[in-house]
Amino acid sequence: MRVALFATCLADAMFPQAAQATVTLLERLGHDVVFPDAQTCCGQMHINTGYRRQARNLVRHHTDVFEPYDAIVAPSGSCVGSVRHQHAVIARGVGDERLADRAAQLATRTWELSEFLIDVLGVEDVGAYFPHRVTYHPTCHSLRMLRVGDKPLRLLRAVRGIDLVELPAADQCCGFGGTFALKNAGTSAAMLADKMGHVLATDAEVVTAGDASCLMHIGGGLSRLESAVRPLHLAEVLAATDGSRP
Amino acid sequence: MTTFLGMPHAPRGVGQLRGDEPFPAAADKALADRQLRRNLGHATATIRDKRARAVAEVADWEQLRLAGEAIKAATMARLGEHLIELEAAVTARGGHVHWARDAVEANRIVTDLVRATGATEVVKVKSMATQEIGLNEALESAGITAVETDLAELIVQLGHDKPSHILVPAIHRNRTEIRDIFLRHMPGVDPDLTDDPRRLAMAARAHLRAKFLTARVAISGANFAVAETGTVTVVESEGNGRMCLTLPDTLITVMGIEKVVPAWTDLEVFLQLLPRSSTGERMNPYTSTWTGVTPGDGPQEFHLVLLDNGRTAVLADEAGRSALHCIRCSACLNVCPVYERTGGHAYGSVYPGPIGAILSPQLTGIEDNASLPYASSLCGACYDVCPVRIDIPSILVHLRGEHVDARAQRALPSPEALAMAAAAWTMAGPRRFRLGERLLRLGRLLARGGRIRRLPPPLSAWTAARDLPEPPAQTFRQWWRTRPGDGRR
Amino acid sequence: MNARDEILSRIRTATGPSPVIRPVPRDYAVAGAHAPGAPELLDLLAERLRDYRATVHRCTPGDLDATLAEVTRGWRVAVPDSSAITVPGAVADRPALSHADLDGVDAVLTGCAAACADTGTIALDGGADQGRRALTLVPDRHVCVIHADQVVQTVPELLRRLDPRRPLTFISGPSATSDIELDRVEGVHGPRTLIAVVVGPAGTTGNNVHREQG
Numbered sequence A: 001m002r003v004a005l006f007a008t009c010l011a012d013a014m015f016p017q018a019a020q021a022t023v024t025l026l027e028r029l030g031h032d033v034v035f036p037d038a039q040t041c042c043g044q045m046h047i048n049t050g051y052r053r054q055a056r057n058l059v060r061h062h063t064d065v066f067e068p069y070d071a072i073v074a075p076s077g078s079c080v081g082s083v084r085h086q087h088a089v090i091a092r093g094v095g096d097e098r099l100a101d102r103a104a105q106l107a108t109r110t111w112e113l114s115e116f117l118i119d120v121l122g123v124e125d126v127g128a129y130f131p132h133r134v135t136y137h138p139t140c141h142s143l144r145m146l147r148v149g150d151k152p153l154r155l156l157r158a159v160r161g162i163d164l165v166e167l168p169a170a171d172q173c174c175g176f177g178g179t180f181a182l183k184n185a186g187t188s189a190a191m192l193a194d195k196m197g198h199v200l201a202t203d204a205e206v207v208t209a210g211d212a213s214c215l216m217h218i219g220g221g222l223s224r225l226e227s228a229v230r231p232l233h234l235a236e237v238l239a240a241t242d243g244s245r246p
Numbered sequence B: 001m002t003t004f005l006g007m008p009h010a011p012r013g014v015g016q017l018r019g020d021e022p023f024p025a026a027a028d029k030a031l032a033d034r035q036l037r038r039n040l041g042h043a044t045a046t047i048r049d050k051r052a053r054a055v056a057e058v059a060d061w062e063q064l065r066l067a068g069e070a071i072k073a074a075t076m077a078r079l080g081e082h083l084i085e086l087e088a089a090v091t092a093r094g095g096h097v098h099w100a101r102d103a104v105e106a107n108r109i110v111t112d113l114v115r116a117t118g119a120t121e122v123v124k125v126k127s128m129a130t131q132e133i134g135l136n137e138a139l140e141s142a143g144i145t146a147v148e149t150d151l152a153e154l155i156v157q158l159g160h161d162k163p164s165h166i167l168v169p170a171i172h173r174n175r176t177e178i179r180d181i182f183l184r185h186m187p188g189v190d191p192d193l194t195d196d197p198r199r200l201a202m203a204a205r206a207h208l209r210a211k212f213l214t215a216r217v218a219i220s221g222a223n224f225a226v227a228e229t230g231t232v233t234v235v236e237s238e239g240n241g242r243m244c245l246t247l248p249d250t251l252i253t254v255m256g257i258e259k260v261v262p263a264w265t266d267l268e269v270f271l272q273l274l275p276r277s278s279t280g281e282r283m284n285p286y287t288s289t290w291t292g293v294t295p296g297d298g299p300q301e302f303h304l305v306l307l308d309n310g311r312t313a314v315l316a317d318e319a320g321r322s323a324l325h326c327i328r329c330s331a332c333l334n335v336c337p338v339y340e341r342t343g344g345h346a347y348g349s350v351y352p353g354p355i356g357a358i359l360s361p362q363l364t365g366i367e368d369n370a371s372l373p374y375a376s377s378l379c380g381a382c383y384d385v386c387p388v389r390i391d392i393p394s395i396l397v398h399l400r401g402e403h404v405d406a407r408a409q410r411a412l413p414s415p416e417a418l419a420m421a422a423a424a425w426t427m428a429g430p431r432r433f434r435l436g437e438r439l440l441r442l443g444r445l446l447a448r449g450g451r452i453r454r455l456p457p458p459l460s461a462w463t464a465a466r467d468l469p470e471p472p473a474q475t476f477r478q479w480w481r482t483r484p485g486d487g488r489r
Numbered sequence C: 001m002n003a004r005d006e007i008l009s010r011i012r013t014a015t016g017p018s019p020v021i022r023p024v025p026r027d028y029a030v031a032g033a034h035a036p037g038a039p040e041l042l043d044l045l046a047e048r049l050r051d052y053r054a055t056v057h058r059c060t061p062g063d064l065d066a067t068l069a070e071v072t073r074g075w076r077v078a079v080p081d082s083s084a085i086t087v088p089g090a091v092a093d094r095p096a097l098s099h100a101d102l103d104g105v106d107a108v109l110t111g112c113a114a115a116c117a118d119t120g121t122i123a124l125d126g127g128a129d130q131g132r133r134a135l136t137l138v139p140d141r142h143v144c145v146i147h148a149d150q151v152v153q154t155v156p157e158l159l160r161r162l163d164p165r166r167p168l169t170f171i172s173g174p175s176a177t178s179d180i181e182l183d184r185v186e187g188v189h190g191p192r193t194l195i196a197v198v199v200g201p202a203g204t205t206g207n208n209v210h211r212e213q214g
């Protein structure tokens, strides 16, 4: 299958390993990955911070770029959540019905990585080997916007050598929330502290998740604590085959 | 912007819908209070588990939620007709209906009604509407003492405190603090009172018993009012509600206009949704319903005050109006990670938590509660538990948009607006985006040992508690171009 | 414009001239799995009442008088003024007892209008064997007789049996509060003790022919 990679602006600029791992993984499974070079950002930050007018331009650009493709995959629950649940609303809100319809159409062909693997490709065992102790944080938008449920966990359980430990209070938000982390930094940090406490309680070497943004938050907190726990995108765990330390 | 002509918001200077400071500042104070954090953490965890168990028992929970949502939406669509029907039914059964455009008018109506009875003391059932309009303060300035009879409300009143939760206004207090409040402020209390919750409840019973048996006037809110029959409903646990609704000669009920439901059969939905979402019980201990006046049984004088106070302004905003569907169960507060850490006082309004963050700004107008729509990480836990499926995260985002638009019309662009405009410009096309990425790589100069530990404002808010990784030497799209044959795809 | 007209006109402006009204999906369960009065429902009702700290007795119609006499032995009992359910020596609410009188009795004895097994709820509607609301509120104990044919399974079934024009009280256990650290404490302002007597035909009371405490 030909798959268009929607890398997301954050992974492109800051966490290229997550997008590279998505490519490695899909190609290993025998699919043809293309990267529409004109892509930039889905506009989620603008939407969620209230900048609807600018967001509309980003929605239009995103739709223009990805419309030609049949399957669009992103290593991010929240960016796919924005495409699926916000793009049409934003377009309609500014009276652009045509864009709203196009965005709604595109949303039906846009998938978060774990959804794509399980629902579209029908694979659970992606042939990964990762002999490390791992805990999984289900990010809020994967969990409650996309309802990916236990799909990421099913993929992780099938990884050879993995020691998967349950994260206590896993469904609690890490406190990122985009500009929330800046506007309500104190509350965000309090949420992060609890999330890190739970991560550390698992004794895991690696904390993984389907969103680079939440991992940037949790990882940034762990780094500040001088913790050895490594944040690693779900795609990176699933792409691993050589057993090297993360 | 949705300030519609002739659709006034709740007036300033009366009632409790606005805080003294923006949410982040108020939240920081609460976050520093370790006792408060412990009390809230314990209480919200307890109630979350109870709710989850009570809901899991019900096989048709989702169907009930869908029905509840649809009943509320249909009611709002014909709100005027339902209110007229309610008024006729209550009047036909010997009740009196009053209409109040805002808090000031409602307070005046109630004060006049109490004055007419000659009473100088009234007993009150916990009611969000009367807290919203500041009725107790209005009565006090008219020389009338309002005695709160709900246990948590009594704790708040005796402690000269403010409510911090919809269902359990004293949720921020633990048993020891409650005992100390009783010892200090409850006349005639047993000086050997312990902090055993049973002993504390018995102290409240003893304190209020004489008041119930002699009260001449009671004031209540309403959970629901059935338009077709004129039946008003109060859902409670302690029996203080029954006492107030049954024993006095005069009952005055203050009810937001959105509390009307069309038909008696609609209650079969809400009386399943509310208790399980609220206290996590299959059914709350007591629900009372009454229709006008019943000769020989209960108050022989009944007044129903229908309150607007900004509700029609909420109704006018199609994207935000479902905030009026709220049945005040408080489930969204209990699951909210922000509420759990800051408590209710930080929201500045009697409506705290996720519902408060969407309702208060709409009732007052966004400019009076501008920080509230941002008091959420948009994690979505509130929407999942809401028994009437109010999409709180989407309304939060909508209100942020309203706020940004309103500000853009009135003021010079804020630093944030400039940054957002710059980011949007950068992201509008791939060439600009690549340029932005190159600029971002300058961040590598700030990094030490693979991470960035300090940034200038506003990003210093991030680095106060978190590092940032060093921007990578190569972006994804640069890497992609290094792949054989991939450069031009 | 007066307040009423002004609010109504605001509402009209807010909702627009022809608001969309979508139909209400009512595919939730209305009837339960068991017919009213089924033995399973009596068991469920007893279990749910006990779960919220009510005391439950089970008996047959033939045993009712003896059961009530036993339950209320030594108590001063108030009853509605024309109730068929009574015990020897009971004080009738005729003329209406004062609040102080009601506060002074040991218990009130009534019937009920209906009961719901799913939630352990008893409904009173002011009928002849229940009396006015103050009667079942002020005394510290409420003894309530529930006949098998009054027991339905679901909340919708319960509400559909009741006339909303009568003053209704739905009771699920003794009064309680969760206001202190969200811990449930039973017994506050309403009756601190709720004693339910569930009357079923012989056979339905099973091993419970003899009184049991919950």
Ligand code: SF4
Pocket: B166, B277, B325, B326, B327, B328, B329, B330, B331, B332, B333, B355, B382, B385, B386, B387, B388, B389, B390
């Ligand atoms: S918004 Fe929903 S969950 Fe929150 S209090 Fe209202 S009804 Fe309950």
